[in-house]
Amino acid sequence: ATISKVLLDSCNQLDKIPRGLKPSYFDLIIFSLYDLVIFHCLKRFSAFIQEGNSLLQDLALGSVQLVSDCKSAVLPAHNSKATSQVTTGSLAAGLPFFTTGNMRCWGRDTFISLHGILIVTGRVSEAKQHILSFASTIRHGMIPNLLAAGKHCRYNCRDAPWWFINCIKTYTQYTGANDILHEKITRVFLDDESEAYSGREEESLLEVIQEILTRHCEGIHYKERSAGADLDRDMTDEGFDVEAFVDMSTGLVCGGSGLNCGTWMDKMGSSERAGNKGKPATPRNGSAVELVALCKSVVTWLSELREGGTYPYEGVEVKKRSSGETVKLSFKAWSEKIRDNFEAKFWIPRDKLEGEEREGDSKEFIHKTGIYKDSYGASDKWTDYQLRPNFLIAMVVAPELFSPLNARIALEVAEESLLAPIGMRTLDRNDWAYRGDYLMGDSEDYNTAFGFNYHQGPEWVWLTGYFLQAKLRFCAEEKKEEVVRSVYEVLSRVYDCLVNSVWKGVPELTNENGKICESCCPTQAWSIATLVDTLYAIELQRKEKS
Numbered sequence: 001a002t003i004s005k006v007l008l009d010s011c012n013q014l015d016k017i018p019r020g021l022k023p024s025y026f027d028l029i030i031f032s033l034y035d036l037v038i039f040h041c042l043k044r045f046s047a048f049i050q051e052g053n054s055l056l057q058d059l060a061l062g063s064v065q066l067v068s069d070c071k072s073a074v075l076p077a078h079n080s081k082a083t084s085q086v087t088t089g090s091l092a093a094g095l096p097f098f099t100t101g102n103m104r105c106w107g108r109d110t111f112i113s114l115h116g117i118l119i120v121t122g123r124v125s126e127a128k129q130h131i132l133s134f135a136s137t138i139r140h141g142m143i144p145n146l147l148a149a150g151k152h153c154r155y156n157c158r159d160a161p162w163w164f165i166n167c168i169k170t171y172t173q174y175t176g177a178n179d180i181l182h183e184k185i186t187r188v189f190l191d192d193e194s195e196a197y198s199g200r201e202e203e204s205l206l207e208v209i210q211e212i213l214t215r216h217c218e219g220i221h222y223k224e225r226s227a228g229a230d231l232d233r234d235m236t237d238e239g240f241d242v243e244a245f246v247d248m249s250t251g252l253v254c255g256g257s258g259l260n261c262g263t264w265m266d267k268m269g270s271s272e273r274a275g276n277k278g279k280p281a282t283p284r285n286g287s288a289v290e291l292v293a294l295c296k297s298v299v300t301w302l303s304e305l306r307e308g309g310t311y312p313y314e315g316v317e318v319k320k321r322s323s324g325e326t327v328k329l330s331f332k333a334w335s336e337k338i339r340d341n342f343e344a345k346f347w348i349p350r351d352k353l354e355g356e357e358r359e360g361d362s363k364e365f366i367h368k369t370g371i372y373k374d375s376y377g378a379s380d381k382w383t384d385y386q387l388r389p390n391f392l393i394a395m396v397v398a399p400e401l402f403s404p405l406n407a408r409i410a411l412e413v414a415e416e417s418l419l420a421p422i423g424m425r426t427l428d429r430n431d432w433a434y435r436g437d438y439l440m441g442d443s444e445d446y447n448t449a450f451g452f453n454y455h456q457g458p459e460w461v462w463l464t465g466y467f468l469q470a471k472l473r474f475c476a477e478e479k480k481e482e483v484v485r486s487v488y489e490v491l492s493r494v495y496d497c498l499v500n501s502v503w504k505g506v507p508e509l510t511n512e513n514g515k516i517c518e519s520c521c522p523t524q525a526w527s528i529a530t531l532v533d534t535l536y537a538i539e540l541q542r543k544e545k546s
Helices: 003-016 019-043 054-064 107-119 124-135 160-175 205-218 289-307 331-346 352-365 381-385 390-397 404-417 462-474 477-499 525-545
Strands: 184-186 202-204 220-223 241-246 253-255 315-319 326-330
Touching (some): 019 054, 054 107, 054 477, 107 124, 107 160, 107 525, 124 160, 124 205, 160 289, 184 205, 202 205, 205 220, 205 241, 205 315, 289 331, 326 331, 352 381, 390 462, 404 462, 462 477, 462 525, 477 525
Antiparallel strands (some): 315 326
16 A cells, blocks of 8 residues: 555544544554554665664665655766666765755765665665766766766766776675676767767777776876856866876876865865965875775776676776877786885884885874875875875775785774764874864864865764774784674764664764764765675675684
8 A cells, every 4th residue: 555545544543533642643653654664665675784783774774865866966868778867866975965956966975875875785776877877977087076967067086987986896796797897888978078968979888997997097187177166166277177197107096286186085265264265175186095995996806807708908008198109007917016006105104213214205294103194196295194094995995905914003093093983083183284173154264264174173974984894804813803892882873873863864974072063964875885884894704704
């Protein structure tokens, strides 16, 4: 029976109930109906969710509100055989601030969240549609930061293409099949300069992947279309210049500048009064640690697919712009280059003298030891050495890059300096730039005006999922049970937050020491997703042990 019929039949009995009992009866109707809806909703999830604990089931239920039909933010049709608008609802980055229009669907948020929101929850067909729809919008070798229904995409982030391909990898691992790689994609943009739907070319998803990798190795350089105040009223003209490339000698993916912010830490200053307008708070240019790891994860996977006969390309083949010389780089060699350079370029040893010897002229920037750098080769070199939680992402997506001993040391530092009640501090609280409370008002304070400190201390919950997964992955075998208990201690605090949330979700972030932040989304896709992923990792470890 439909909900409306059940409700109508139940309410028809109200005339037979004594007046004084009607409120109680009506309350019973609503609660019974609510329980019925929850019961049927849970039945639609995967066995992993249905058999999970109350935290897992409540997280999964919290994800439902984030995927829905939205006429102002549809997914573009991914091929000529599809209708002009697909029937799958689109994934909102968070509610209520990212509910509709151009601000609903973000490339990086979608592909960070897809595994926990749609894949392991059993909504695989919807996950597939998101992958294919975004694939159809490829331009400049990039996946859009803002999808805007495929018509007015904005390509101003360096991380979305790597999250995108890594998500395809996790999709194939979950489904146990590589069929999606051969799905046909009809491009929204025929080339880098064409208008949307001005002419369409069909290719497979694996060709889209190959184009992204090739374009990065060639070097990506362009100015955003429609650059100016109508696109972004705060950025300088130079801030619209996008650059991304691969250092072919090290295999490290690089890019960005000191005038824009191409990773998830993307706060652009907007206060004329404080003097931060047009200045990115966290440019993270050079080689951002999580992008390096995502690239490693991707090329290692493609090398394995190539060896198994599933992927037709051995690697990339590009022409040097300076000499016209053709350069070939196999996926296997690319993976090995990253592996051979990672620890040497990112690890800061616990012994300060050893660290200073390794860093040479840059030793003055070392203020924390036993950590992994946040980036390598930033234009403001001191920012490479700031303690941030992004290396935790790298530990999960490409654990093979890390020395287990060094990883455990870095995790201890992260637990001491970055772990908050439910989120991870985005900057070491002992850093001079740390400002723990995110407030959106204007002021004369350069560091906080109009929320300039968005990623300079406030505690983001999605990173907690990566911290917990990294702890599980790198803990010594004899401490496994102790670590699992400590993971559940953190998750219990998240559960308290979840059950008391009027949104029945997990927030984007908290202010200093877990204080509620009124300026953020009270329910956020990637916050829910990475916590679901954490519980999924625990379940996989349990199955492996048994």
